[in-house]
Amino acid sequence: MTENDIKENARAWLEENWSIDLSLLTWRTRLLESGWGVPSWPKEYFGLGLSQNETSEVDEVFAEIGAIGAAHSGVRMLAAATLLEHANDSQKHQYLPGIITGAEAWCQLFSEPGSGSDLAGATTKAEREGDEWIVNGQKVWTTSAHHADFGLLLARTNWDKPKHQGLTFFVLDMHQPGVEVRQLKQMNGHASFNEVFFTDARIPHQNLVGSEENGWPVAITTLAHERRSFDRNRDGGGIMKKAGPIYDEYRQEVEIANEPYRWYPQRAGRVDLIVERAHQTGAIKDPVIRQEIAKLLMLNQSAQWTAARARAAQKAGKPQGPEGSLGKLAASNIARLASRVHTMITGSEAMLSGENSPMEGVIAEILVSVPAVSIAGGTDEIQKNIIAERVLEMPKETRFDGGPFKDVPRNQAHNEQ
Numbered sequence: 001m002t003e004n005d006i007k008e009n010a011r012a013w014l015e016e017n018w019s020i021d022l023s024l025l026t027w028r029t030r031l032l033e034s035g036w037g038v039p040s041w042p043k044e045y046f047g048l049g050l051s052q053n054e055t056s057e058v059d060e061v062f063a064e065i066g067a068i069g070a071a072h073s074g075v076r077m078l079a080a081a082t083l084l085e086h087a088n089d090s091q092k093h094q095y096l097p098g099i100i101t102g103a104e105a106w107c108q109l110f111s112e113p114g115s116g117s118d119l120a121g122a123t124t125k126a127e128r129e130g131d132e133w134i135v136n137g138q139k140v141w142t143t144s145a146h147h148a149d150f151g152l153l154l155a156r157t158n159w160d161k162p163k164h165q166g167l168t169f170f171v172l173d174m175h176q177p178g179v180e181v182r183q184l185k186q187m188n189g190h191a192s193f194n195e196v197f198f199t200d201a202r203i204p205h206q207n208l209v210g211s212e213e214n215g216w217p218v219a220i221t222t223l224a225h226e227r228r229s230f231d232r233n234r235d236g237g238g239i240m241k242k243a244g245p246i247y248d249e250y251r252q253e254v255e256i257a258n259e260p261y262r263w264y265p266q267r268a269g270r271v272d273l274i275v276e277r278a279h280q281t282g283a284i285k286d287p288v289i290r291q292e293i294a295k296l297l298m299l300n301q302s303a304q305w306t307a308a309r310a311r312a313a314q315k316a317g318k319p320q321g322p323e324g325s326l327g328k329l330a331a332s333n334i335a336r337l338a339s340r341v342h343t344m345i346t347g348s349e350a351m352l353s354g355e356n357s358p359m360e361g362v363i364a365e366i367l368v369s370v371p372a373v374s375i376a377g378g379t380d381e382i383q384k385n386i387i388a389e390r391v392l393e394m395p396k397e398t399r400f401d402g403g404p405f406k407d408v409p410r411n412q413a414h415n416e417q
């Protein structure tokens, strides 16, 4: 099939099926049943087996017509990518439909108080009891756990094996008595993450993803997609501004899903505001500030080119290169420099928040949100380690955590089995 045929097929299907009078769930069910919701997925799992390039053609037609696509916000696409690669047939049929229709939301239960960068040091434990696994322990930093129906859980099931080999990956039902979610308030005033406590939480054995004690490669798949920013965006064509009940429903869905991410533009440093602010305040005439602005804009532009190269490689079906870690590191450097330039432009008033403050507190929010970029999705130091070892092929760090995990030195508080 040529690109034109694909576009024609998509257009013909939309003309027959898309209507703004449908409910969002009815519409998304049509997408699910036809494969047009996620055309790049395999035919047997709610897709059409199209390439990324062909899928972009379909996206264009959706945008042209103003049709809403499959749900794609939040952690659900990370869950989908992980399940498509590692889940069994019945798990895929159980969970992928709720992801596409948006009926079910997901969260990523990986980081713990004693294991963030050292993710494989997880001590949340799952023990087999008949047809169930009993989970005890704690996760932290879990974005959107307060909205989630299911969690991707990495838990320790064997303490006698080396740390990467004793982990198992599960799908956990978040709505059960043994799961307690507590929201954490951040220094920027938002509350996007949670602590999640498990006290004898239960997971049916059929929710184990991959095989027992082989959870690490499954978690790596989730992380690889996280760094690659897997989300496809079908919100072209100004869908967010269109009138009609189905668009209202969609806007409401996006608003709830995006609520934990409202401050994300600020955490990226708001480079887009810099030149205008410099003109408004007269700081543009200051030669030192001008130099810093130029440095920032150059850094930002080169990062955009790296991201464009990564997107082109992904579209061409090439395996992920070093761009993920390079891009993540560049984002941290840009955000930090942007927050410094904002402070140079605004002066001490940058610290003020509230109605009468510069840009109604946006500048202050930038200052207290930017540190998150160099932590989320793997810290700067971890990205540097990855680049050193996998791209520059430098010798690996000396490790002291081999042998049975129960004998690996850990913080006292996280030492219990």
Ligand SMILES: Cc1cc2nc3c(=O)[nH]c(=O)nc-3n(C[C@H](O)[C@H](O)[C@H](O)COP(=O)(O)OP(=O)(O)OC[C@H]3O[C@@H](n4cnc5c(N)ncnc54)[C@H](O)[C@@H]3O)c2cc1C
Residues within 6 Å of the ligand: 107, 108, 109, 110, 111, 112, 113, 114, 115, 116, 117, 118, 140, 141, 142, 143, 144, 193, 372, 373, 375, 376, 377, 378, 379, 380, 381, 382, 385
């Ligand atoms: C906005 C945001 C959203 C998040 N969402 C989620 C989520 O949904 N689910 C989830 O599971 N987690 C989530 N996280 C957690 C995130 O993945 C961890 O915070 C991150 O991996 C760092 O772990 P840590 O906080 O335990 O820091 P630590 O690992 O304790 O690191 C502390 C410091 O030591 C450095 N360090 C650690 N190891 C090394 C090393 N080997 N070499 C050199 N330096 C090192 C680090 O770079 C850092 O500076 C989120 C975090 C943020 C900020």
